[in-house]
Amino acid sequence: QPLRIAVAASLGLPLQEIVDSFARERVEKPTLVVASSGVLTAQITNGAHFALFISADTLYPHTLWQQQRTDGPPQVLAYGQLALWCRYPLENQDINVLLPGNQIKKIAIAQPQLAPFGKEAVRWLRAQRLYDTVWPKMVYGENVGQVNRLIQAGAVDAAFTAASARASSIGQKGYWQTLPQEGGIAHSMVVLKGLTAAERQTTQALLAYFRTPTARTILEKWGYLAP
Amino acid sequence: MTFSWEPLWLSFKLALVTTLVLLLIGLPLVYLLHFRRGRGQVIGQALISLPLVLPPTVLGYYLLVLMSPENGLGRWLDDWFGWRLVFSFPGLVIGSVIYSLPFMINPILSALEGVSTVYEEVAYTLGKSRLTTFVRVLLPMVRASVVVGAVMTFAHTIGEFGVILMIGGSIPGETRVASIAIYNEVEMLQYDAADRYALVLLLFSFVVLLGVYTYQNRRTARVI
Amino acid sequence: MTFSWEPLWLSFKLALVTTLVLLLIGLPLVYLLHFRRGRGQVIGQALISLPLVLPPTVLGYYLLVLMSPENGLGRWLDDWFGWRLVFSFPGLVIGSVIYSLPFMINPILSALEGVSTVYEEVAYTLGKSRLTTFVRVLLPMVRASVVVGAVMTFAHTIGEFGVILMIGGSIPGETRVASIAIYNEVEMLQYDAADRYALVLLLFSFVVLLGVYTYQNRRTARVI
Amino acid sequence: MEMRVTKALQGGDGHLTLDIALDLPPGSLTVLSGPSGAGKTSILRMWAGLLKPDAGTLRVNGDVWFDAAQRVNLPPQKRSVGLVFQEYALFPHLSVRENLAFAAGMETPLIDELLEVFQLTQLQARRPRRLSGGQQQRVALARALVRKPRLLLLDEPFAALDPELKDDVRQILRQLHQTWDLTTLLVSHDPLDAFWLADRAFQLQSGKCVEVPIPRTAYVVSTDAARQEMQVALEIQLRTLPLANDVPPPGTRLVWNGADSRQEKGSEDKPRDQPSRDDCEGGKLSFEQQQKRNDNDADVQ
Amino acid sequence: MEMRVTKALQGGDGHLTLDIALDLPPGSLTVLSGPSGAGKTSILRMWAGLLKPDAGTLRVNGDVWFDAAQRVNLPPQKRSVGLVFQEYALFPHLSVRENLAFAAGMETPLIDELLEVFQLTQLQARRPRRLSGGQQQRVALARALVRKPRLLLLDEPFAALDPELKDDVRQILRQLHQTWDLTTLLVSHDPLDAFWLADRAFQLQSGKCVEVPIPRTAYVVSTDAARQEMQVALEIQLRTLPLANDVPPPGTRLVWNGADSRQEKGSEDKPRDQPSRDDCEGGKLSFEQQQKRNDNDADVQ
């Protein structure tokens, strides 16, 4: 049975590419199970058999660690970057004027309570002192995946999402700007308990592979910062 | 986010409005499909159940594209009436109506097939139009199925999540209904709050369903 | 991950198995509810529609907890039979069956209310048991509603997402059905692949629905 | 009102083609009989617009109701017919009164009158399923009548009634038919329906309507010898006739056809116009066929 | 088989309490008549187990079918009854043949025989909705008979049949009743059913079953004078009797009760046992009431 890795949806594509290239060097090709971090956490808590859990944040892995379901503490795989998408050109405009303006009617954001990108967006808005004027325009997605879907449907005028989305088809749409923040959003992973010896071995090999230049290049290509 | 009554109230309002709207839209559709025999009826019936085969979020996405002010219908509504359906309560109602359409229509339509045509014929010889016959004779004869259609619409709308999330945007007090609130709690591993929402939904719906079926049973007993 | 027929085939298999299982379970339930008049029937009817009011993912979460080998029922099944329902195809079937129960049962039950009791009475005087009467007389008389129940179950299971996501875990070839595949593609911003899945689902289901209703219409025409 | 139509049906023994020429003079009451499966109900359904003839025409006082050549087919709603179905077909979800009110389209005093004459007043709040067969049949009749239709189509409307009630209902029908100047086509297996009610009678045989004579002969017992022989026969016969229970006292003269034979002196009889239950006190009897509205009959009387 | 029950019903005019004492000797055929809404159908339903009496007992050859005091109430399935409903109640989703096969529970040659005698063979593949009223009624009869039930319960089983068919069907029923040694309770408004078929006749009046005499008198036309007077009467009368169309040739002697009067010499008649259509070639006629299985009748013959 191939190794099964639980991956937060927003990291699905880069991980797929890394795993593919990993499989070219090794015999085993791990299987990715992609869902939102919260769903994966609930499944792990209820007996799902995964070798590795890669979350879009550090909170879920941390919870699992505290529950002693993991083999060691969370480690950071990559840092995500927050990006602002807008229907209208951003280059020459002051975002602080544009966002509260009449042109922008709806702004999509991931649920700040669940999604780290949402939380980060709120933090950024507060830092810019925009939050209080802008919040009535907000519509919420379950995660950045949903926010991206809203961008694609053309249902919103602006959106806070992951910079990695620029690498996909919606990168061609509208105008993008990566927002500066300290360090970015940590995407952490944990190795889970109850693995066979062979599974543990492959997992360790994969963890090591994440640190190789190939993997780092892939992560960066997709808009993440490798640690 | 902790427990609040607002999403529950919104869910109830949405379910009620959707059910009423579906009665208003669904019954005329049943009328058309029932009297339009043959190929038209078959295609109509198949089309009505079609939205069901799409995962709700996907259906929601397509509805979003349709209603988005960037595209055809949405822009037209925006330009002419200034209506924005996306991320608004009326938009939710539209989405729920489309999604629950088969639950309302199919049971009634199939029950009508079991009604002997002789009652239609009597009504016609009594000078009644098709419409009168439908409203005064056929529908009352399949009342149980109308009730079941309404009940399933109501319950399904209370529990609807994917479509609403997509086209509603989860705006607190406007489109964040109980199903979204409860899902968020689960995702946040806040199982206590989730349980509380779920319990309220279940209890409340159980009472509503019990009431409807008791009433329904009493009426039926009187008929037979 | 790109477009593959496997999730589509899995969805179809799941929908088919769920529909068959629901016919096997649902019809006996209809039997019990139909002949058990009064309070028992009312409570039973209300209970059946109850899962509907929970968002699918939340219902899925509770099923996950129930079936988890770490807790009561799941552990018991694991200890005694070595069955693991979570993240397995049989688990998906169980979840879909519970979720689609009202779609199968409600239309049939309400259609039965419209059947004159005289046919039951004739069958009894002909020495037929309740069961024979139900299977050979009542069910054939409400055939259209049985078909509608099966159609709605099938379509709804094809489109089912939340419950399956929770208890299925998206294992390729086993629990990654089309709705999950679409979700994954969307989350990974592979919108083309998602659209392709959706299109295949729609086309395929439209053909199935068209076939069922055509057959159904032809049979009805023969009856009347 | 004239019907000239053909219609292919699947008869009891293979194919059956109806080829009907049937005129219903306005104000007349026509009785149609014929074997089971001959197509009587189908003829009524064609009149009502519920069954489309294959060819031919259907004209009513100058209006064309159906014309195959000109593709005219007036829908049942526009035909102003009242049809009593063989199976009654009462609306199960409406009470007796509501069935009538729905048919009338409004509340009219006529509803109460009809309930009264058909002895349904006490049953008016009940649903049809809680009525006996004969009660249902009367409701069906009342429902068809409440609109005062131009053409009244009755499919064995007395089949579920006991002989005495049948007699009453015939009399009611006769009266209403006359008062409202209805045109009526009555399908019946009972020759007494023709005898008591009909202006003309048709028999449906192998797809054709053939006019048959209505028995209008007098039945006179005058000699004592014959009377004695008849006495026993009457016992049987009377049970099949509207006045069921009473055997006439010896010497009673029975008049069955009103044309030229008024009732003659019996032991203690008084002449009456209509047979009715009330007339039968103490064995008094009077038989007389109803005065027909046929002109040729009228001038004889 | 004896019924001693009471049952409160909602009658046509207020409350109606049935208080029934009705014995059906094994092998007998009993006719029950009474006004519309008197409770005849309700009595059949109580025999069949479809309506629960308020009090009393129902015993059949020693078995207790119902006993209010002992809380015994045998379900309809265990009673071996055949019930022809007033509204036929044929299964709409089954063809004529399937209706019979379902009732029989298996394929038996009896199905074909019954289809044959009731002239339904050509209709066997049709659904009930595509049958005429009379055809449906015959299917309902055949369906009730195909199980050879211990107790046959018939609710106006000939009401939708034309007189000639009615006569045929009566004869079939008489034969089967005798051959299979059935016990039959027949609800009917037609006195001729009692005349031709019954061993005993009851009238249901204000909730009670009262035995009434069956007409068994002979109708003999011997003198020429009487014959002439009768002639005209016969025209009417014959239409209401089983042999409808043929007026007997002058001088024919008509025998209506078989007890002691075999048919005497008519013009060119041969004695026959049963009236039937085939016997009526060239105006030859023979009337004779069926030989009853009543012992007191049998030893007279």
Ligand SMILES: Nc1ncnc2c1ncn2[C@@H]1O[C@H](COP(=O)(O)OP(=O)(O)OP(=O)(O)O)[C@@H](O)[C@H]1O
């Ligand atoms: N819906 C139908 N489809 C096809 N054939 C039919 C349909 N209804 C009746 N028939 C056939 O047409 C013939 C005429 O039927 P119809 O009902 O007119 O007879 P009827 O004279 O009224 O007989 P009855 O006295 O038994 O009621 C019958 O042989 C019957 O089997």
Ligand SMILES: Nc1ncnc2c1ncn2[C@@H]1O[C@H](COP(=O)(O)OP(=O)(O)OP(=O)(O)O)[C@@H](O)[C@H]1O
């Ligand atoms: N299901 C019922 N519930 C209540 N009352 C009923 C029900 N069925 C019949 N009745 C009433 O009981 C009385 C007897 O009905 P029943 O059907 O036995 O009469 P019947 O003698 O068969 O009359 P008919 O000759 O008209 O068929 C009627 O007055 C009727 O209104």
Ligand code: MOO
């Ligand atoms: O990938 Mo997230 O958890 O939606 O920010």
Ligand SMILES: [Mg+2]
């Ligand atoms: Mg007929």
Ligand SMILES: [Mg+2]
């Ligand atoms: Mg009755």
